[in-house]
Amino acid sequence: MRQTRREFLKTTAVGAGATGALGLPTASRAQGQKLTVWWNKGYYPEEDAAMQKIVKEFEAQHKVEVDLSFTAQEDLLKKITAALIARRVPDVAFCFYNDWQVVPKYGWEDKLADVSDLIQALRPRYNEKMLPVAYVMNGKTKKRSYYGVPIEAQTMHIHYWRDMLREVGMADDPAKVPMKWDDYWTYWKKAQDALRKKDPAKYGKLYGIGMTESTRASDTLYNFEMALLSFNGETMDKDGKIVADQPKNREAIVKTLKWFGELFTSGYVPPDATNWTDGDNNAGFHSRTIVMTPNPSQSIPAAQFFNKDDPEKKNYFDNMATIEWPDGPDGKKARYLSAVKTIIVPKDSKNQKLAKDFIAFVVEKGRFTEYIKAANGRWFPAFNDMAVDPFWRAGHKGPKGQKDPHVPVATTIFLDRENKVFEHYKNPAFSQVYDENVWGKAMARIVIDKWPPEKAGDEAIERMKAIFASYK
Amino acid sequence: MSSTTREGRPRASSRVAQLLRSRTTQGFLFTAPLLVLFGAFVIYPMAFGVWYALDVDSYRALFSDPTFRQTVTNTLWYVGFAVNVKLFLALLLSGILDFPFRWIRILAALFLIPWAVPALPGILSFRWMLNSQWGIFNHLLTKLGLESVPWLARHDTALGAVMVFHIWKYLPFWTIILLAGRRAIPSELYEATAIDGASAFQNFVYVTFPLLRNLYLICTLLSMVFTLGDFTVPWLMTGGAPGDSTHVLATLAYRYTFQMGRLEWGLATFAVALPVTLGFIGLLLRWVKI
Numbered sequence: 001m002r003q004t005r006r007e008f009l010k011t012t013a014v015g016a017g018a019t020g021a022l023g024l025p026t027a028s029r030a031q032g033q034k035l036t037v038w039w040n041k042g043y044y045p046e047e048d049a050a051m052q053k054i055v056k057e058f059e060a061q062h063k064v065e066v067d068l069s070f071t072a073q074e075d076l077l078k079k080i081t082a083a084l085i086a087r088r089v090p091d092v093a094f095c096f097y098n099d100w101q102v103v104p105k106y107g108w109e110d111k112l113a114d115v116s117d118l119i120q121a122l123r124p125r126y127n128e129k130m131l132p133v134a135y136v137m138n139g140k141t142k143k144r145s146y147y148g149v150p151i152e153a154q155t156m157h158i159h160y161w162r163d164m165l166r167e168v169g170m171a172d173d174p175a176k177v178p179m180k181w182d183d184y185w186t187y188w189k190k191a192q193d194a195l196r197k198k199d200p201a202k203y204g205k206l207y208g209i210g211m212t213e214s215t216r217a218s219d220t221l222y223n224f225e226m227a228l229l230s231f232n233g234e235t236m237d238k239d240g241k242i243v244a245d246q247p248k249n250r251e252a253i254v255k256t257l258k259w260f261g262e263l264f265t266s267g268y269v270p271p272d273a274t275n276w277t278d279g280d281n282n283a284g285f286h287s288r289t290i291v292m293t294p295n296p297s298q299s300i301p302a303a304q305f306f307n308k309d310d311p312e313k314k315n316y317f318d319n320m321a322t323i324e325w326p327d328g329p330d331g332k333k334a335r336y337l338s339a340v341k342t343i344i345v346p347k348d349s350k351n352q353k354l355a356k357d358f359i360a361f362v363v364e365k366g367r368f369t370e371y372i373k374a375a376n377g378r379w380f381p382a383f384n385d386m387a388v389d390p391f392w393r394a395g396h397k398g399p400k401g402q403k404d405p406h407v408p409v410a411t412t413i414f415l416d417r418e419n420k421v422f423e424h425y426k427n428p429a430f431s432q433v434y435d436e437n438v439w440g441k442a443m444a445r446i447v448i449d450k451w452p453p454e455k456a457g458d459e460a461i462e463r464m465k466a467i468f469a470s471y472k
Numbered sequence: 473m474s475s476t477t478r479e480g481r482p483r484a485s486s487r488v489a490q491l492l493r494s495r496t497t498q499g500f501l502f503t504a505p506l507l508v509l510f511g512a513f514v515i516y517p518m519a520f521g522v523w524y525a526l527d528v529d530s531y532r533a534l535f536s537d538p539t540f541r542q543t544v545t546n547t548l549w550y551v552g553f554a555v556n557v558k559l560f561l562a563l564l565l566s567g568i569l570d571f572p573f574r575w576i577r578i579l580a581a582l583f584l585i586p587w588a589v590p591a592l593p594g595i596l597s598f599r600w601m602l603n604s605q606w607g608i609f610n611h612l613l614t615k616l617g618l619e620s621v622p623w624l625a626r627h628d629t630a631l632g633a634v635m636v637f638h639i640w641k642y643l644p645f646w647t648i649i650l651l652a653g654r655r656a657i658p659s660e661l662y663e664a665t666a667i668d669g670a671s672a673f674q675n676f677v678y679v680t681f682p683l684l685r686n687l688y689l690i691c692t693l694l695s696m697v698f699t700l701g702d703f704t705v706p707w708l709m710t711g712g713a714p715g716d717s718t719h720v721l722a723t724l725a726y727r728y729t730f731q732m733g734r735l736e737w738g739l740a741t742f743a744v745a746l747p748v749t750l751g752f753i754g755l756l757l758r759w760v761k762i
């Protein structure tokens with residue numbers, strides 16, 4: 001039977017109304033039983049598989065549905081930012097950038113749930129040095145509290161190609177690489193000169209030092225902060241007040257910037273390093289166009305461990321090594337910074353209790369050990385009971401019985417060296433200083449705009465002060 | 473039953489029926505879904521954006537940020553220089569493609585490829601070509617005995633690379649538009665100038681360009697509006713590096729909003745460009761007499 005236009009409109013309107021009336025309550029009923037989890041996509045499929053396994057176990061044990069989605073870190077940060085602003089949030093979110101770009105800022109804006117109860121329950125297990133990262137100020141209540149659950153950390157390491165050093169007769173054993181400040185950096189410069197001289201066709205465009213100095217990369221901040229520690233400078237005091245403009249610290253900042261500027265213009269750092277993203281020094285290292293590179297996290301050796309073109313893992317066990325940051329110009333042993341990756345629960349989550357149960361479930365020793373080991377040593381656990389696992393001191397065993405030259409070095413840095421967490425937790429303004437990559441900008445002023453380090457340092461300090469002034 | 477009351481006024485039901493019979497009401501009813509969508513996805517976000525952008529503190533923050541000042545200059549270069557070079561080249565190339573030769577048609581087809589290539593692989597390929605260590609441009613320079621250039625690590629060459637890619641990518645599109653404009657010019661005019669003994673240059677100056685002028689200006693304005701909001705090319709080519717010196721307003725707004733979580737700064741950045749965009753659109757509407 002043919003419908004008239006009027007009948008068609010009437011049917012459509014009734015249909016739409018019915019869908020709305022019946023559909024919406026169904027959706028909201030389902031929302032009550034479903035936990036939405038946004039998780040950072042792992043670098044290796046094994047990591048994602050381990051998380052999926054945990055989620056299945058949680059669903060079975062708690063009789064709830066978990067909507068788990070994996071997103072790459074750059075996209076996930078934007079997704080979390082948009083969700084928190086729009087107040088349409090997941091129940092749990094874990095992004096590698098949470099620690100410095102989400103927790104300080106949105107804790108300050110009162111958009112994150114207070115998870116102090118969960119932290120207290122987990123406290124006996126924690127490596128206390130890693131906990132402060134989530135203890136941030138709430139701008140509304142003017143009180144500090146835990147607005148995130150730290151789970152795993154990364155710190156600074158330096159990787160280099162041993163076989164390249166061997167090729168030009170230089171000592172390739174990490175124990176024989178000079179650790180004094182000037183000698184250390186000169187060593188890699190010598191390697192570049194020797195390799196270029198030996199085989200200009202192969203190594204004519206090789207560089208000794210893959211030092212990221214770009215505003216596009218968070219590695220730049222890591223490099224700057226590490227060097228600033230070596231030059232005995234600090235930008236904030238223990239209360240989160242800016243001290244970068246104090247004469248001693250200004251001098252250290254200027255020295256640090258001058259050092260970066262001279263390193264870049266000396267011709268031993270790839271010219272594109274001012275335009276690198278976080279992955280570009282990794283790519284340069286894997287393609288063997290740089291001899292060494294500083295890199296937070298063990299992503300470079302971990303990628304070589306999974307290199308399908310190298311089934312005997314010669315690169316991982318024999319051809320490359322991980323080494324520590326050198327002693328400072330004053331001869332003091334290097335001091336380190338750790339970035340501790342943190343899970344958040346948004347304040348607008350309707351399932352906060354379940355979200356906390358989920359996090360507690362994830363970080364249970366056996367379960368979380370399996371997850372973190374799937375990352376192949378890329379991250380170090382924030383829990384002492386997991387850090388005592390022999391894996392962290394011994395690492396992998398090579399097919400020919402070789403010792404692991406990477407994972408134990410990272411463990412030494414975490415457990416045996418002076419190591420503190422990044423200090424953005426002290427003041428949310430510091431998070432913005434990093435967001436703006438103020439130090440990368442200062443480096444660019446020196447190497448591109450040819451500013452003297454004093455002027456670049458002063459501009460950066462003034463910018464810092466302006467940012468800090470906006471958080472009161 | 474009468475459709476009027478005793479006082480002679482139409483009854484309510486008949487008034488509704490009359491209203492429903494009105495063509496204007498029917499027009500509104502049938503366009504209502506579109507109007508609702510327009511309201512939800514154009515008016516509401518715009519009003520929301522303007523409301524957010526009204527915060528004076530945001531502008532104070534923007535103008536105190538050295539990156540913002542540099543960004544405004546970059547945007548003026550990008551919109552003013554790249555668009556005009558592109559349109560001028562398009563005007564010249566449309567003249568070449570207007571020749572009635574078979575090989576020209578093949579050339580025109582090839583010429584369209586950059587426009588058809590998706591932006592992402594195009595930009596990534598270009599970035600690789602510009603790499604200072606293994607890029608083909610520096611390889612050729614060193615073969616010729618010249619110094620290699622860190623193209624994307626210097627402000628001028630990095631911004632230049634953004635503009636060159638923009639021109640390369642969008643030149644074919646505007647060339648085809650101007651070619652269509654040329655083809656619409658009556659051939660009788662050229663026959664008349666041929667009888668008068670006009671040269672090719674005189675043909676261009678006295679016939680072609682005056683008749684293409686309006687189209688050319690409209691294309692320029694449209695391209696300026698598109699380019700002012702262009703995010704893809706600058707972001708994928710340089711990401712604002714080196715030293716945040718190659719941002720344009722679109723990429724800076726994105727950086728403020730999604731990298732720094734400062735929605736109000738991002739919207740204020742767009743609001744700075746809004747009067748210019750509206751000015752271009754106003755001029756455009758006047759020209760096409762809408």
